[in-house]
Amino acid sequence: MEKSVQLPAALPTVRAVxxxxxxxxxxxxxxxxxxxxxxxxxxxxxxxxxxxYMALMLNSVVITQQLSIVIVIFILHFDxxxxxxxKHMITILGLGLGGIAIYISWIQCTVTKDRFVFGYHIGQxxxxxxxxxxxxxxxxxxxxxxxxxxxxxxxxxxxAAHLYTYDYQYANIVSTRLDCSLSLNSAFLxxxxxxxxxxxxFQAFSYLLCSISLVxxxxxxxxxxxxxxxxxxxxxxxxxxxxxxxxLIELSYILxxxxxxxxxxxxxxxxxxxxxxxxxxRVLEGPWDIVxxxxxxx
Numbered sequence: 493m494e495k496s497v498q499l500p501a502a503l504p505t506v507r508a509v510x511x512x513x514x515x516x517x518x519x520x521x522x523x524x525x526x527x528x529x530x531x532x533x534x535x536x537x538x539x540x541x542x543x544x545y546m547a548l549m550l551n552s553v554v555i556t557q558q559l560s561i562v563i564v565i566f567i568l569h570f571d572x573x574x575x576x577x578x579k580h581m582i583t584i585l586g587l588g589l590g591g592i593a594i595y596i597s598w599i600q601c602t603v604t605k606d607r608f609v610f611g612y613h614i615g616q617x618x619x620x621x622x623x624x625x626x627x628x629x630x631x632x633x634x635x636x637x638x639x640x641x642x643x644x645x646x647x648x649x650x651x652a653a654h655l656y657t658y659d660y661q662y663a664n665i666v667s668t669r670l671d672c673s674l675s676l677n678s679a680f681l682x683x684x685x686x687x688x689x690x691x692x693x694f695q696a697f698s699y700l701l702c703s704i705s706l707v708x709x710x711x712x713x714x715x716x717x718x719x720x721x722x723x724x725x726x727x728x729x730x731x732x733x734x735x736x737x738x739x740l741i742e743l744s745y746i747l748x749x750x751x752x753x754x755x756x757x758x759x760x761x762x763x764x765x766x767x768x769x770x771x772x773x774r775v776l777e778g779p780w781d782i783v784x785x786x787x788x789x790x
Contacts (some may be wrong), residue, residue, distance in 0.1 A: 505620035548763030650682035
């Protein structure tokens, strides 16, 4: 005959409590916080260094540098459109940029002793030139059915997208790889739209060769120049800004004023604004943070 087992009416409740070093239970739960001792070890902004205004100004130069490239592309287009710049001059400029690219590639291959990379770069440049020559007649009539206002509105949108999404960390030597596919595609589309408003196929080819070289090749050279010769890069950027400003004065006083105001706002006012906002920054540290073990050389 089986015996029946009677269970207690209420099972005992299990309560999680702290245990001290002697193995005795404390009468506090696991999530207990002592209001008097919790914030005793609070540290605020222990590793936050004050910002240097001059360093911020020099870092903001890369924004005006990329703006200068876009403005040069616009100036080449409008000067060619009103016959200020000779057709062959733009072609010579584009071929000159390609020659500089070949020379820099040759120097890199001499250092690394890799001739295959040098031949690969030459093949890419020649292929790009041949493709532009073949498709220049088609690209010139790409926007023939669209109004000029529509084309220039698209160009302005592409220029804004290019400047907004550009990889400024690469230009500032923070990263070693140019990672901005949207920015480069926007710049390429901008060059195509501007080339489609040229007078003839040769002008479209010359302009595309020069503008694409400025967009794709010049950022890499400026990255290397800023990496090894920082002050030379800053002096060159200042000289280009001055030349562009005087050129804009010839075209339009309004554009020159907007350009000057944007440069002052980006290089002078924005760093000052960022430095003034640092006093509101709060980085809290305490015993609740994850412990990171620092390795030291013995």
